[in-house]
Amino acid sequence: MIKRLFPSELAWVSPFIDHLVSGAEAFILLVMAYNRYVVICKPLHYFTIMNWQVCILLLVVAVTAGFVHSVFQILVAYSLLFCGPNIIDHFFCDMYPLLELAHTDTYFIGLTEVANGGGICMVVFILLLISYGVILISLKTYSQEGRHKALSTCSSHITVVVLFFVPCIFLYVRPVSNFPINKFITVFYTVITPMLNPLICTLRNWEMKNAIGNLWCKY
Numbered sequence: 001m002i003k004r005l006f007p008s009e010l011a012w013v014s015p016f017i018d019h020l021v022s023g024a025e026a027f028i029l030l031v032m033a034y035n036r037y038v039v040i041c042k043p044l045h046y047f048t049i050m051n052w053q054v055c056i057l058l059l060v061v062a063v064t065a066g067f068v069h070s071v072f073q074i075l076v077a078y079s080l081l082f083c084g085p086n087i088i089d090h091f092f093c094d095m096y097p098l099l100e101l102a103h104t105d106t107y108f109i110g111l112t113e114v115a116n117g118g119g120i121c122m123v124v125f126i127l128l129l130i131s132y133g134v135i136l137i138s139l140k141t142y143s144q145e146g147r148h149k150a151l152s153t154c155s156s157h158i159t160v161v162v163l164f165f166v167p168c169i170f171l172y173v174r175p176v177s178n179f180p181i182n183k184f185i186t187v188f189y190t191v192i193t194p195m196l197n198p199l200i201c202t203l204r205n206w207e208m209k210n211a212i213g214n215l216w217c218k219y
Helices: 013-041 043-049 052-078 095-101 107-141 144-172 181-203 206-218
Strands: none
Touching: 013 043, 013 052, 013 107, 013 144, 013 181, 052 095, 052 107, 095 107, 107 144, 144 181
């Protein structure tokens, strides 16, 4: 019997949450890059440009973009026809392994998945590269101390961007296919990278380092 359902009735929860969080994180990283640009290139106008209304608006836009991306994934998956096994070789119900279970032609759907997930990854990543390119060009007018401070500010964010987008681009900016390494790369960008983000950003923040140093000396 062919069913227009997921292999499991509640399996949609996993890809929805994963793509919601991942999509929102991608756009939040873009917002953070814009914040770095304003800090370095327009420091005197920072509090005028990045007031709390703008910050809330950018956060809402980032989460909304992640939500739209996630809903699109669920609508595509819910349109698939399934018949037979309902077990995938993956840590969660991701779209590419799910397409292999579908009892229908998934070529066009695979292209839409590449355009959706891969397109978001590439567009956001290119915008991030452009933003940091503009920042690096603007540093030519800074003193050596100013350049060092600006690069120190950006280095943690660039590290987070690379750790997040390189695995995403490998997974989604290519034709639909599954490799054994996909599972571990997925765990890396969904679990390990978010765990490392606070540590990376904290250790590159001089105020946090001073606070940790003072706390360490106290005890």
